[in-house]
Amino acid sequence: MSNQAKVWIEKKAYKIKGEFSSLEANTPIRREDGKLCGVTNPRRLVHMHSYGGEAPFFEGLAKGKLLGTQCGNSKCESQGSIYIPFRICCPDCLAKMKIVDLTAAAKKNAKIYTYVVTSRTGAFNTLEVPIKFIDVQIGEAVTLLKSYLLLSEPEIGKRVIPVFRAKPTFTITDLAWVAAGAKKPPKGFRF
Ligand SMILES: [Zn+2]
Numbered sequence: 001m002s003n004q005a006k007v008w009i010e011k012k013a014y015k016i017k018g019e020f021s022s023l024e025a026n027t028p029i030r031r032e033d034g035k036l037c038g039v040t041n042p043r044r045l046v047h048m049h050s051y052g053g054e055a056p057f058f059e060g061l062a063k064g065k066l067l068g069t070q071c072g073n074s075k076c077e078s079q080g081s082i083y084i085p086f087r088i089c090c091p092d093c094l095a096k097m098k099i100v101d102l103t104a105a106a107k108k109n110a111k112i113y114t115y116v117v118t119s120r121t122g123a124f125n126t127l128e129v130p131i132k133f134i135d136v137q138i139g140e141a142v143t144l145l146k147s148y149l150l151l152s153e154p155e156i157g158k159r160v161i162p163v164f165r166a167k168p169t170f171t172i173t174d175l176a177w178v179a180a181g182a183k184k185p186p187k188g189f190r191f
Contacts, residue, residue, distance in 0.1 A: 005046040020046045053088035056099055061175050062168035064190065066106045068141060069097035082141045105139030106162045110177070113137045113144050115154035126173060134177060136160060147172075150186040152179045163189040 005018040024042040031037055051058055060067040068084035076093035082100060083091075090097050112134045119130040132149040149160065159180035166188055168174045176189060185191050 007048055054086055057086035058170045061164055062170060064164045066102045066162055066175065068100050068102045070100045071095060072098050083143050084138055084141045084145050085143065102138055102141065110136050110138045110160050112154055112156055112158045112160060114156060117154070134160070136177060148176050150176050150178055151182060161191070163191060166190050
């Protein structure tokens with residue numbers, strides 16, 4: 001698409017170029033006897049999603065890294081607590097947290113806390129169904145990360161390791177998991 005929407009930042013300001021909303025040809029909606037009852041209105045919108053302080057997490061996935069955050073405030077009751085999903089500020093003292101690399105912990109010490117398998121997805125789903133959603137407990141982290149399992153069946157307590165999309169999309173689906181000990185990553189992913 002030559003007029004594809006593009007967004008970039010220059011001097012701290014968003015710059016945009018191209019088509020951000022477009023219409024496609026509509027079609028009539030008719031009754032069995034041919035009576036016109038309405039029309040479809042196909043349209044396309046490009047949504048700009050700003051990652052703000054969470055951008056390092058998504059950049060990390062593209063590099064095969066799993067990043068979390070940790071509160072380093074000595075006056076906070078939760079000092080030292082590690083969070084993944086990535087949180088910018090400590091939920092207890094609101095201080096900005098430091099980024100910690102959890103890739104090694106995820107490879108050595110991650111397991112399925114619970115899971116749900118679903119074939120009924122929301123709109124715009126890009127994952128293969130049925131999706132095996134898993135809640136992953138990673139090392140010492142005090143929170144669980146929701147993600148999805150590939151290649152094998154989920155079980156509570158099963159040891160898993162992360163895999164990363166070889167061609168990143170910079171979204172959460174760049175991260176998936178396989179059973180620990182898997183010899184090869186799934187197609188399109190790397191260890
Ligand atoms: Zn804190």
